[in-house]
Amino acid sequence: MRIAGATWPLAVALLLVGNAATAAVVERSDLPAQPLAAAGTTYNRAQVLDWIDDTRFALGRWDGSVSIFRVPGDGEYGPVIEQAWAARSGRGIEMLTAVDGRILVVSDGPDRLSIWRRGTDHRFVPAGTPFYDATFGTANSGAALSVNGEHWFVSGHADGHVLIWKRRSDTKLVLTKTLDLKSGDPIAAPFPLKNIRDLVRWRDHALIAASEDGDLVAIDVPSGTEIFRHRYNADAKRGINDIAVLGDWLLVANCAVGPSDRNLWLFDLSSGQPRLSDSANLALDTQRSQTFNFEVEWVGSPQHPTFFSSTEEGVLWQGRIEDGRLIVSGVTKVASEGGAVLDKAPSSDVLAAAAYQILLFRATP
DSSP: OOOSSTHHHHHHHHHHHHTHHHHHHOOGGGSOOOOOOOOOOOOOOEEEEEESSSSEEEEEETTSEEEEEEOOOTTOOSSEEEEEEEOTTOOOOOOEEEETTTEEEEEOSTTBEEEEEEOTTSOEEEEEOOBOOGGGOSEEEEEEEEETTEEEEEEEETTSEEEEEEEEETTEEEEEEEEEOOOSSOOOOSSOOOOEEEEEEETTTEEEEEETTSEEEEEETTTTEEEEEEESOTTOSSOEEEEEEETTEEEEEEEEESTTOOSEEEEEOTTSSOEEEEEEOOOSOTTSSEEEEEEEEEEEETTEEEEEEEETTTEEEEEEEETTEEEEEEEEEOOSSSOOEEEEOSSSSEEEEESSSEEEEEOOO
């Protein structure tokens, strides 16, 4: 890199010479204790990621920022950031859902959602703020679906409720029903969390909700009724972090506690109820007291399913399903520590993984 012409190297050389005598006599033990007191630390790890279309995705971080990126073109080093904004509440972004390639619904504190609409220049502008009772808590998950010509948005919340919204227009959400999905027999975890960490589409009219109290709950969205409720692991010591559905295959990610526990579970939903098919513990260091699996993502088709999963060792795991069994086929380091959030582009084979930095992969099964 060239900086400010030819005099710059000379100035640095003179500065080094001028300080050489001082540097020679200062011992490390002579330095005083650092007098600075911590006043705050930026924590900008990614929390949620969702593709808007095959060329752009949105990323929400714990520092309250939302960023829009596009895939790089020829000669570009990317992903390339196009836009960024901060949540009006100042809270971290725990839910971000892209709807129809034009709308983003984002968590914005304990009592509201924030709707953003994309213009012809691809930039998003504020377009609405649906409020709800603050006792439901921050939205941790969201999903949009259409059933028989009716358009719905469903949000999962920190206190274990799911809110069902009717989409009257792109930017108008009307709350129609609230469902309390808390387990009557929650797992015996040290922290009694009830967050609905994920909502995923299953079949034409249903969503499956994943809770940190340990239950998987399928709901019929138009009627707001439960289809099934299932404890993912009868001996679970931690709740569910993420799920993924491909056809009738369901993957569940959690935190494994101890070497005999598992942090990835495979269920067969073809009977209409979850049937355990296999489980695995994705860990490089099997002596760890616990290993979080933060995120799972499917690639491919139900006939040739490939999965990716991100664990707290900073590792991206790849595998496949053979005869109902989980087969791990590779690992990639994607972060110095902690898990990355994952999402696959809607109709291409590009997989985005984001922790502090963002990586794009060709995830060809």
